[in-house]
Amino acid sequence: MSSAMGTTFLAGPGAPRVLAVSARDGRAAADAAGRLADRLAGDPSLDPDDVALTLVRGRERFAVRHAVTGTTGAELADALRESAARPRREAPVPALVLDLGDGSALPGTPALPQVVEASAVAGSVSPAATVRTAAELYGTASWLAAHGVRPETVVGRGPAAAAAAAVRGDLSLPDALRAAATGADVPQGTIPQDPEKAVLVVRVGDGADGPGALGLDPLDPASYARLFAALWEHGFDVDCTLGRGGSRVRLPGYPFRRSGSVTAASPAPGLRPLTPHEQRWLFHDLVRSGSAAEHALCATAVLPGTVPGAPDADAALAALLDRHPNLRTVFTRDGGRWFARESRRPVAARLLAPAPGAEPEALVRAAAVDETFAAADVPLVRCVLAPAGGGRAVALAVYAPVAGGSSADELLAEWAEFAGTPLRPAAGAGARTA
Numbered sequence: 001m002s003s004a005m006g007t008t009f010l011a012g013p014g015a016p017r018v019l020a021v022s023a024r025d026g027r028a029a030a031d032a033a034g035r036l037a038d039r040l041a042g043d044p045s046l047d048p049d050d051v052a053l054t055l056v057r058g059r060e061r062f063a064v065r066h067a068v069t070g071t072t073g074a075e076l077a078d079a080l081r082e083s084a085a086r087p088r089r090e091a092p093v094p095a096l097v098l099d100l101g102d103g104s105a106l107p108g109t110p111a112l113p114q115v116v117e118a119s120a121v122a123g124s125v126s127p128a129a130t131v132r133t134a135a136e137l138y139g140t141a142s143w144l145a146a147h148g149v150r151p152e153t154v155v156g157r158g159p160a161a162a163a164a165a166a167v168r169g170d171l172s173l174p175d176a177l178r179a180a181a182t183g184a185d186v187p188q189g190t191i192p193q194d195p196e197k198a199v200l201v202v203r204v205g206d207g208a209d210g211p212g213a214l215g216l217d218p219l220d221p222a223s224y225a226r227l228f229a230a231l232w233e234h235g236f237d238v239d240c241t242l243g244r245g246g247s248r249v250r251l252p253g254y255p256f257r258r259s260g261s262v263t264a265a266s267p268a269p270g271l272r273p274l275t276p277h278e279q280r281w282l283f284h285d286l287v288r289s290g291s292a293a294e295h296a297l298c299a300t301a302v303l304p305g306t307v308p309g310a311p312d313a314d315a316a317l318a319a320l321l322d323r324h325p326n327l328r329t330v331f332t333r334d335g336g337r338w339f340a341r342e343s344r345r346p347v348a349a350r351l352l353a354p355a356p357g358a359e360p361e362a363l364v365r366a367a368a369v370d371e372t373f374a375a376a377d378v379p380l381v382r383c384v385l386a387p388a389g390g391g392r393a394v395a396l397a398v399y400a401p402v403a404g405g406s407s408a409d410e411l412l413a414e415w416a417e418f419a420g421t422p423l424r425p426a427a428g429a430g431a432r433t434a
Helices: 003-010 026-042 048-057 073-084 113-125 129-146 159-168 173-182 221-233 276-287 291-295 310-323 360-369 408-419
Strands: 017-023 064-070 095-099 153-155 199-204 213-216 296-304 329-334 337-342 381-388 391-399
Touching (some): 003 221, 064 073, 113 129, 113 173, 129 159, 276 337, 296 408, 310 381, 360 381, 391 408
Parallel strands (some): 199 213
16 A cells, blocks of 8 residues: 555665664663674675664663664664764653644655545545645654654644644544635644653654754655654654564674672662563563554444543543553663553543544554554553444553453443443454454
8 A cells, every 4th residue: 555655755775774772771782883883884785674674673672772874784884883982871751742833835745655645535625735735744643653653742733733633633634634724723732741751842844953852854764764763762662664674684682781789779669570471571572563462452342422522531541540550550661671650640542533434443443452552651551432333433452461350341341331331342342362
């Protein structure tokens, strides 16, 4: 599906690659970057795409990171050596915001499959330039999300506000495009204000970086590479292959070091060691990037009535988490190691727009389990809703290691009880471990 267009744009021979390494501490990270540089310099036959894929798909992600861009093995080796010479340390992962700008028309169309699909919808709504721009911004944001750029919120102004509302799930794409055509008022979205957490903004437009912000020029393949390298170094587990593909190859292993003490440092207050069950599945899924759906329990059902507003859906999910505090568990990193903690941050239900031709239950199930649970500080339970004829389809997914003794069917029934709607599962629906 539109793969040739995507390949031409970001996977051509002159498009930059991203190589990303990580380790528990700064010295080990520098060693990892230096050893990879030596491997590239010593074997000119290595395909950078194969190296990038091996690093992304076959390595655990640690907190101290290096990422470089380049088009050839020699360029990447030089960049790795330069990066290794700059000290790195672990830092808190900031809150990520995607800013789609003010809706100014792009000088061209990003050749991404999601942009092609959104533009086709735009063509059925209106030929207006504002509609075309909103569709291109929506498609670009959708491509970013498919490759691991998952912001806490999306904001925009003018026609971009409509695109942002569609990305957030506040409006269906056709409704957002109609709003862009008529200039209707659409909420712009708000940047989170958390005094305990820094904010990093990705600005879609001219590609220029600034204080607390990274730029993306949607028409420049090099801009995508720079953005993904920077996001990796900020602690985000993005797909640094940029969708290029490749094959696994043998690369230098992790540079383990002996500690001067046999006693591990105590975790920070509020953190606890992972249980054996959590450790087993989390580390499995970290190494096999994107495979956490294998360990997601997911139940689906079709309920009567329209899709509830976000506050009602969120309130039912909050009540479920109060009943099952284990579902508030999130995994986090401290001192280069993984721990678990209880998060009191609200978990928002996701409301999907109608998707013509899509089966609603399959749509909500995919949205609930397709994004990995194996990442730092992400909720380990998800609730997704979408219109389904005269009713609504709902999926509830939970990462198996924190489900306790509850099945996904039981948890979904409890959510429906809190939402004030009796559960009527569709034939064949129920919990599954993918």
